[in-house]
Amino acid sequence: MTITLLPIDAVDADVIRKLDVHENQMDFIASNEESLEELAERPECVGFAVMAEGAPVGFAMYALDPDDGNHWIYRLMIDARHQGKGYGAKALSALIEHMATIPECGDIYLGVYPENTRAYALYHRFGFRETGMILGEEKVMRLDRTSK
DSSP states (O other), X not given: OOEEEEEGGGSOHHHHHTOOOOGGGGGGSOOHHHHHHHHHHOTTEEEEEEEETTEEEEEXXXXXXXXXXXXXXXXXXXXXXXXXXXXXXXXHHHHHHHHHXXXXXXXXXXXXXXXXXXXXXXHHHTTEEEEEEEETTEEEEEEXXXXX
């Protein structure tokens, strides 16, 4: 199954708004409605529809954070109906590949709730490691790209 990232403005926003995670994951990620609002308000944010077989199955967003000057994955979500199919790993891979084409993109950061064990395991598998920093209740993880 091929997963692609399509710029968010190429997809009907109402379709993205209807994508949602499992109920037990809702405390771990902002709704797509909130994420779309953030995209509209913050020009540094870049959003994508995660596409499988021509249909949106998730949402991803990254930004060059103005506070610390680092590139962060702000969102990566796969709709509850499409979880467990490997889409999250393929979407993360595609997002990292895309971010690697940004000339000034060094290490990549993200925050993850410790209770979100599936996401933590996925990020760890891709080489993200805890930095020791905590943002709110999220552990900050970093993908070291500078030593590669």
